[in-house]
Amino acid sequence: MAAHQTILHRLQHGCQTMAYPAGPPPALPDRHGGTLRVEAAKCAEGCTACVPVCPTQAITRPPGKPVELDLGKCIFCAACVEACPTQAITQTNKHPMAVRRREDLLLGKPGEEELRLAAALDAKMKKLFGRSLRLRQVSAGGCNACEADVNVLGTIGWDLGRFGIQFVASPRHADGLLITGAISRNMELALKKTYDAVPAPKIVIAVGACAIAGGPFIGNPQILSGATSVVPVDLYIPGCPPHPLTILDGLLRLLGRLD
């Protein structure tokens, strides 16, 4: 291939990187559904229709208590949405889903119908990482879907590098970890060692239902219950896998770059 053909092609296609976040975000697929909204107040008396249909036991309704949906365990199959007779659980078509605290993923109570989106890092950490964040990725019992959609952020359409975010080969060169997978017991030691090798101060990002709580494998004795079983987590990004837009939103939210 002659060099001029490459240049010609580039000219024809122009810049293929999306305008977001300066422009509007790309639309989620219409059947995606986005994050969920749970209004326990709308539940029918004593109704537990949503509880047994959830494959990952993300929904509970103990007798006399309101329904609670843990979006950290949710794989977004929408079985609960279909099962609910009173539209107490609905899809919002919203892509932002990242939170800083695990409890911010619990939905249902009045005032907590939707998740409480992540706040930015504090001023000191933001000064350190806000314009340059180097991450070491660790897949620990992942199925390669979260990994694939993290990789997608490196392609020309998303161009993660323009935010100063980059994946590096060595934990010694990293400011933190991005963890995917259900944390198989066989990866426990490797994950711990990788975390220890990252110089402080450091941050940890858990991507996907598996890394947050075990995902579809929740309760299997061969896995732990998410990344917090081994390391402290600073950002949780739900999904199975999260859409690339959801992951990017989480990273930018953490760095305070969506203001």
Next chain:
Amino acid sequence: MNAPREFFQLSNGTSVPWADVPAWPVDEFIAATAAALEHGGRLCAWFGVPENSGTRLVAVIAYDSENTLAVGRSAPVVKSYPSLTLRHPQAHLFEREVWEQHGLTPEGHPWLKPVRRQDGGHPAVGEFFQVQGGEVHEVSVGPVHAGVIEPGHFRFQCNGEDVLHLEIALGYQHRGVEEALAGGPHRATMSQLETVAGDTTIGHATAYATILETLAGTETPLRAQWLRAIALELERLANHTGDLGALAGDVAFLPTSAACGKIRGDFLNLTALLCGNRFGRGLIRPGGCKHDLEAARGAQLLEKLRMALAEVNQAAEWLWDSNSVRARFEFTGTVSPAQAAELGLVGLAARASGLVRDVRFDHPAGWHRFAPVPVAVWPGGDVFARARMRWLEIQRSAKFIEEQLATPAEGEIFAGLGASAGDTLAVALVEGWRGEVCHVALTDSAGKFRRYKIVDASFHNWAGLALAMRNQAISDFPICNKSFNLSYCGVDL
């Protein structure tokens, strides 16, 4: 017991009462299996079924040229049996797995070590095959790798730059998929099977749904079969395109690398157009499909498919036209047809070594009974052949989808699923994008899973990568590895 003469013959997506599966004393069973493999057979699955008095070995064999599968079993084995691997290397990992899971020793197995766990609590690293000599050194890589990829351990025996031997130790991703299936299906089973290998969601989900439909005697609605066949090719398109880009990236040929990274996403978005999820989760359910492809959506899919195909063809053309790329791809990581056959390679790795081996063609089930897919084959066996195979299959998959969109099956997309037959063995093969996905289920008297065996294409093919690295420069490992692009979690389960 009188030894039966023949394995029970069945076709893909069918079942057989467990009592009708012929049983041999174990020595004769090994001999019968070896004979079958010497007469055109290929080992799809080999696993143990525990009973009170021991563990029965079960063999599922494919006669590709006769479009037939065959199944047989041994009488309960207590301690050991004569290793099949000595005569048929394709059994090597299966025998290690049976040893690990059931404690049965294959007598004479040349390299017996665990597949997933060491002493029940650690990854399967253990002892490695070592080459001795003053100039020899060892290179150890992983489990955590340099990129955004799954974990695994590679141990190279090197003389200078040259790799004399590569041993691959996996198991880091072990999540207990098969263990969790016992007594199932459970409510998480469908989701677990969709994530056996996340990039092969459609492949594994189709195999699982086929198993349950077969056990229930349910005829899958034609339109659901049609949808699954389209989704399977969309999965192939996305992964093959991504791999072409990754291969280009590893030889620093950035135009194709950059273009294919984006186009891969465009193909994933076509699957998301169909079901909302870029990996096809939630599309397939036992008994049918959950989302339909209405005419308007189909038209949108076709338009976007054509655009993405034009782009990937352009990006691939640069790759084939570049002398520097060809120089790096050609004669690198060669696996001969004889080696591929001996190791039992499947899928595109087998076809790139000249073997005509494709479930869609050899063992058509579902929609492939009505819409056959010709097999693409390339003879070289090197990185170039495996790259070229992907491009050929991209053409074929896109054409297949176009043809299917023009002639849609009508009707419902979901039929109820009946109860599973008890004490029955069902087999489902699907040609995933890497190759053969094999699921085998054995039910108990209540129709629950007594044993569920999953064999991803990667289980057969990792040894192919190890062989491809023999006498290669270690710096060629990345492109050899990418040219196979095998699944870690699909093996680790």
